[in-house]
Amino acid sequence: xxxxxxxxxxxxxxxxxxxxxxxxxxxxxxxxxxxxxxxxxxxxxxxxxxxxxxxxxxxxxxxxxxxxxxxxxxxxxxxxxxxxxxxxxxxxxxxxxxxxxxxxxxxxxxxxxxxxxxxxxxxxxxxxxxxxxxxxxxxxxxxxxxxxxxxxxxxxxxxxxxxxxxxxxxxxxxxxxxxxxxxxxxxxxxxxxxxxxxxxxxxxxxxxxxxxxxxxxxxxxxxxxxxxxxxxxxxxxxxxxxxxxxxxxxxxxxxxxxxxxxxxxxxxxxxxxxxxxxxxxxxxxxxxxxxxxxxxxxxxxxxxxxxxxxxxxxxxxxxxxxxxxxxxxxxxxxxxxxxxxxxxxxxxxxx
Amino acid sequence: xxxxxxxxxxxxxxxxxxxxxxxxxxxxxxxxxxxxxxxxxxxxxxxxxxxxxxxxxxxxxxxxxxxxxxxxxxxxxxxxxxxxxxxxxxxxxxxxxxxxxxxxxxxxxxxxxxxxxxxxxxxxxxxxxxxxxxxxxxxxxxxxxxxxxxxxxxxxxxxxxxxxxxxxxxxxxxxxxxxxxxxxxxxxxxxxxxxxxxxxxxxxxxxxxxxxxxxxxxxxxxxxxxxxxxxxxxxxxxxxxxxxxxxxxxxxxxxxxxxxxxxxxxxxxxxxxxxxxxxxxxxxxxxxxxxxxxxxx
Numbered sequence: 232x233x234x235x236x237x238x239x240x241x242x243x244x245x246x247x248x249x250x251x252x253x254x255x256x257x258x259x260x261x262x263x264x265x266x267x268x269x270x271x272x273x274x275x276x277x278x279x280x281x282x283x284x285x286x287x288x289x290x291x292x293x294x295x296x297x298x299x300x301x302x303x304x305x306x307x308x309x310x311x312x313x314x315x316x317x318x319x320x321x322x323x324x325x326x327x328x329x330x331x332x333x334x335x336x337x338x339x340x341x342x343x344x345x346x347x348x349x350x351x352x353x354x355x356x357x358x359x360x361x362x363x364x365x366x367x368x369x370x371x372x373x374x375x376x377x378x379x380x381x382x383x384x385x386x387x388x389x390x391x392x393x394x395x396x397x398x399x400x401x402x403x404x405x406x407x408x409x410x411x412x413x414x415x416x417x418x419x420x421x422x423x424x425x426x427x428x429x430x431x432x433x434x435x436x437x438x439x440x441x442x443x444x445x446x447x448x449x450x451x452x453x454x455x456x457x458x459x460x461x462x463x464x465x466x467x468x469x470x471x472x473x474x475x476x477x478x479x480x481x482x483x484x485x486x487x488x489x490x491x492x493x494x495x496x497x498x499x500x501x502x503x504x505x506x507x508x509x510x511x512x513x514x515x516x517x518x519x520x521x522x523x524x525x526x527x528x529x530x531x532x533x534x535x536x537x538x539x540x541x542x543x544x545x546x547x548x549x550x551x552x553x554x555x556x557x558x559x560x561x562x563x564x565x566x567x568x569x570x571x572x573x574x575x576x577x578x579x580x581x582x
Numbered sequence: 583x584x585x586x587x588x589x590x591x592x593x594x595x596x597x598x599x600x601x602x603x604x605x606x607x608x609x610x611x612x613x614x615x616x617x618x619x620x621x622x623x624x625x626x627x628x629x630x631x632x633x634x635x636x637x638x639x640x641x642x643x644x645x646x647x648x649x650x651x652x653x654x655x656x657x658x659x660x661x662x663x664x665x666x667x668x669x670x671x672x673x674x675x676x677x678x679x680x681x682x683x684x685x686x687x688x689x690x691x692x693x694x695x696x697x698x699x700x701x702x703x704x705x706x707x708x709x710x711x712x713x714x715x716x717x718x719x720x721x722x723x724x725x726x727x728x729x730x731x732x733x734x735x736x737x738x739x740x741x742x743x744x745x746x747x748x749x750x751x752x753x754x755x756x757x758x759x760x761x762x763x764x765x766x767x768x769x770x771x772x773x774x775x776x777x778x779x780x781x782x783x784x785x786x787x788x789x790x791x792x793x794x795x796x797x798x799x800x801x802x803x804x805x806x807x808x809x810x811x812x813x814x815x816x817x818x819x820x821x822x823x824x825x826x827x828x829x830x831x832x833x834x835x836x837x838x839x840x841x842x843x844x845x846x847x848x849x850x851x852x853x854x855x856x857x858x859x860x861x862x863x864x865x866x867x868x869x870x871x872x873x874x875x876x877x878x879x
Contacts, residue, residue: 473645474687479825489875492825525595526687 233310233414235423241407247319248404253283256325256404260574263403265410269364269393270292270443272460275400278392279325281385287326288388289374292319292397294335296362298444299522301463303414304394306421308326308340312396316349318397321404326390333394334369342448360444361519362486368517380513387580395462408433416444416463428457430464439467446518447531475524481520481530487513491520498533508541586730596646597770599815602759603653606811609755613748614661622656624665627674629655636681647686651675654694654815658808658855660709667705671697691862692822701854721749721807721851750805760814769818772827773834777813778804780838788846797846807845807852812837815852823863829868838863 236468243263248256261276292315296304308315316333323331331352335341336359344354357363367378370389378384384391392400399410412425418434424433430440430451441448442455445465457464481491489510497507511534520530610618629652633646655671675697683689702709763769782800789799803809808816817823824833837857844853 248869370817474685476822477823477825478689490826493869493873 232420233306235412235425236425238408239410242409243403243407245407246404248324251404253325253327256321259404260325260400263409265396265399265403267393268395268410268413268459268462270401270447270460270462272458275392275396278383278385278390279322281383282326282390283397285329285386286388287332287385287390289332289390290319290323290326290328290427291366291369291373291389291391292316292331292333292390292394293363293364293366293369294340294394295369296462297336297359297361298463298518299361299446300419300465301444302421303416303462305337305340306337306416307414308394309343309400312343312347314401315394315397317398317405318401319352319392321400322390322392328390332373334373336363361484361522362517365486365515365517367515368486380515381453399459401457404560410459412461413457413461415457415461416465418464418466419436424457426457426459430455430457430461431456431463434466439470441465441467443519446521447516449535450532458486468527469529469532475526475528477526480523480525484519484523486517486519487515489514489535494537495528495530495533498537507537508544511537511541514538593645595768596650598763598766599650600646600653600743602762602768603650603657603756604814605758606657607653608658608750609752610661614750618656619659620665621659621661621663621668622653624668625656625659625672626652628652628669629676630672631674636677637685645686648676649678651694651697654811655697656700658694658812663709667708670704671701673697674700687821689821690865692816692858694818695816695855695858695862699859701851702855712777721845725815737855738760749807753810756810756814760810763814763818769814773818773823773830774813775832776834777817777838778809780835781809782838783835784839784842788842797842803842803845808854809841812841812854812858816858818845822865822871824865826869826872828872829865833861833865833870836864 243259246259247257257276257279260279261274265275265277267273294304294308294315296302311371319331319333323329325345329351333344333352333354334357335344335354336357338356341356355373357369362368363372366384366389367380369391370376370378370387374389376387376389378387378389388496393412399413403410404406410426411425415424417424430442431453434440442449442451442461442464443449444463445468448463448465450467450469451464467470475492475495477492479492481495482488485491494507494510498511514534516531516534518531521528524530607618607622626649629648633648652672652675655675656668659671660669675693678700679691679693679696680686680689680826683691760769760774764771764774781803785798785800785803788797796837798806813834817834824830837854840857840860844850844856850856
């Protein structure tokens with residue numbers, strides 16, 4: 232299980248990170264092009280630079296994998312725990328921080344970690360709740376510190392990195408590899424998949440696939456390929472969805488306490504309400520509502536559509552304001568010129 | 583890893599509801615005889631047939647909601663109801679109250695209660711709450727009793743140990759079924775609790791110790807008529823009830839209190855059908871008032 236196909240030879244020289252300077256480690260991570268492999272795709276070097284700038288008290292390895300039928304990070308930790316921990320240590324060295332935490336959500340990984348007896352890293356177990364994988368929620372759960380939605384945890388002394396990212400960091404620094412493959416949960420088995428593999432080639436049986444989990448993934452287009460941020464490929468189940476019965480279970484599970492149900496009603500009836508715009512923007516797409524929905528409605532598809540439309544409306548609004556200001560300026564200029572000309576005509580000639 | 587299949591799909595919710603209705607059906611059959619099954623069967627068959635007719639294109643009955651609607655109508659109607667009245671109630675419930683509004687999820691009024699209320703008004707002579715055993719039921723006697731006091735009337739056979747005779751056991755069975763629904767997390771305890779509190783408070787305030795205008799203690803009213811059936815199975819219909827906490831409390835208290843007012847001040851013996859339909863009217867308003875505010879963190 233977890234057979235890895237042959238890769239290109241390492242691109243960089245291997246480093247002895249214990250002796251290397253933090254800036255040279257950072258340069259290597261940047262050179263290798265590592266991005267957040269949990270899903271956000273934020274450039275890791277930028278996150279670490281921000282962590283160095285603001286000062287870091289905690290580095291957290293995010294192995295909390297709470298999306299439906301996604302097991303990729305778990306498999307990675309089961310087979311490559313030592314590399315993940317080494318990646319965590321490298322980041323700790325890079326940020327001059329010795330508070331290292333591995334957060335997981337399943338007991339088996341927790342037990343394996345305990346039996347491995349690893350020094351200097353604590354392992355925390357959190358609930359298997361769809362929202363807990365989000366970094367701000369995770370910091371809140373583990374350390375009770377609220378990170379405002381408009382800021383990054385790295386601005387508050389917390390650097391949260393996905394375990395797959397840490398594995399990639401370890402390989403880039405210790406062995407000199409650029410990340411060219413990753414572990415992905417394809418339907419229900421986990422395997423190494425090379426980046427840029429066409430998604431449709433991974434499962435020939437089904438017509439519609441989702442890039443990501445069944446709850447949070449987006450419907451894959453025909454030419455979609457696996458990227459560094461793809462953690463799962465799932466079969467689309469939106470065909471099975473039924474009418475909303477207004478049970479309110481989506482509202483109950485939403486970690487942001489958004490009125491998901493009334494949002495859905497507005498979005499389905501194509502209302503454009505200013506209040507809905509604020510609500511869809513606050514959604515961080517954890518997929519908890521999709522998991523809870525008894526009618527299997529693809530709620531996130533609707534919310535993403537709403538986000539897109541809200542954005543278009545905002546851009547249009549901005550364009551209109553620009554246009555109106557410009558018109559006003561122009562008409563003002565024309566009228567000023569007019570008065571100046573009038574004045575010139577009225578005034579007697581200079582000679 | 584969270585399981586991808588929802589723990590509580592709509593169809594499995596309806597199956598749980600059917601299981602929870604079983605003890606009530608069993609007790610009703612035991613107390614009032616096999617004729618109950620004809621009433622329930624006629625209502626259910628008519629509900630299913632109407633559902634098939636209304637969803638010709640999809641033919642998707644697997645959500646089970648039509649069966650539950652038919653069952654509820656059958657359980658509401660008294661044993662002596664002719665079979666065609668049961669069928670009319672189900673047809674009105676499914677065709678007019680549900681599909682005319684756009685099908686499952688879009689109906690404003692609880693289909694079962696709309697169908698029941700319609701035949702209650704259309705065929706008052708055919709739907710009389712007669713118990714096979716004791717003649718008129720306790721609520722019926724209270725509604726049309728002249729000037730007898732509670733003490734005089736409660737010696738009659740229509741009154742049981744602590745509620746209405748027979749109805750107290752049926753209500754207990756529905757209470758058990760409702761607790762099962764709470765245990766399997768299909769419904770939350772807040773709504774039935776508030777219905778019972780609502781009728782309890784109203785009964786307590788209207789109870790003057792047993793004079794000729796009194797209408798019995800809260801305990802009597804909890805175990806008479808369709809109290810438990812409404813509290814656990816009718817009011818909790820997700821489609822026609824508010825989904826926010828504030829709305830749920832107001833809606834459920836309202837159902838209980840209005841039902842008690844109808845029991846005492848109108849000529850209808852039991853008022854749950856009308857109180858549920860009245861409360862349904864306020865659901866859009868309650869949804870709007872109680873809508874959750876966005877949290878800024």
